[in-house]
Amino acid sequence: DAGVTxxxxxxxxxxxxxxxxxxxxxxxxxxxxxxxxxLGQGPQFIFQxxxxxxxxxxxxxxxxxxxxxxxxxxxxNVNALLLGDSALYLCASSPLKLWGNYxxxxxxxxxxxxx
Amino acid sequence: xxxxxxxxxxxxxxxxxxxxxxxxxxxxxxxSLFWYVQYPGEGLQLLLKATKADDKGSNKGFxxxxxxxxxxxxxxxxxxxxxxxxxxxxxxxxxxxxDKVIFGPGTSLSVIP
Numbered sequence: 001d002a003g004v005t006x007x008x009x010x011x012x013x014x015x016x017x018x019x020x021x022x023x024x025x026x027x028x029x030x031x032x033x034x035x036x037x038x039l040g041q042g043p044q045f046i047f048q049x050x051x052x053x054x055x056x057x058x059x060x061x062x063x064x065x066x067x068x069x070x071x072x073x074x075x076x077n078v079n080a081l082l083l084g085d086s087a088l089y090l091c092a093s094s095p096l097k098l099w100g101n102y103x104x105x106x107x108x109x110x111x112x113x114x115x
Numbered sequence: 116x117x118x119x120x121x122x123x124x125x126x127x128x129x130x131x132x133x134x135x136x137x138x139x140x141x142x143x144x145x146x147s148l149f150w151y152v153q154y155p156g157e158g159l160q161l162l163l164k165a166t167k168a169d170d171k172g173s174n175k176g177f178x179x180x181x182x183x184x185x186x187x188x189x190x191x192x193x194x195x196x197x198x199x200x201x202x203x204x205x206x207x208x209x210x211x212x213x214d215k216v217i218f219g220p221g222t223s224l225s226v227i228p
């Protein structure tokens with residue numbers, strides 16, 4: 001059973017560009033959350049998707065947007081990239097109604113470098 | 116709002132030493148508490164969890180007890196190995212906001228032979 005799959009694993013973008021990161025949740029999970037992890041810090045919540053809608057959002061600007069597809073996979077889009085957006089972007093999935101029993105399953109992340 | 120505080124690292128221990136990583140939390144409602152581990156170059160893995168007061172989570176020799184009276188969830192292991200070298204994150208979520216798990220800043224552990 002595959003866990004959470006993220007792509008790409010690494011990418012380098014230029015300041016001002018736009019980027020799309022992708023995530024496939026673990027089988028049986030219907031909820032996808034995205035986190036940003038700066039070097040040496042804990043993950044910061046960006047937003048969560050359930051039933052193709054954004055359910056809750058962290059303290060991130062509108063440059064960060066997302067989408068969830070009917071097969072539960074998700075995308076994270078970041079527009080007008082800044083140097084400070086360089087980080088590891090983590091996708092986490094969970095079964096919404098059983099969340100408290102299982103917590104999150106994380107992918108290995110996408111390392112984004114903005115130059 | 117909800118928050119998690121962890122002891123600052125890095126922590127360096129000799130193999131077979133006893134490990135404690137302190138974690139305290141602030142939360143409304145009744146949070147579930149988690150410890151996640153992150154090995155170099157990888158994502159986070161759930162290490163253990165506790166969903167109510169006095170629960171003890173355990174896995175791979177690690178333990179943590181949910182202490183509501185002290186709002187703590189300290190991670191312990193009796194004898195660490197070199198392979199335990201990683202960053203450990205304490206985290207919480209509540210049923211009222213289970214869509215936003217809050218993580219602590221992480222504690223880096225290095226175990227030397």
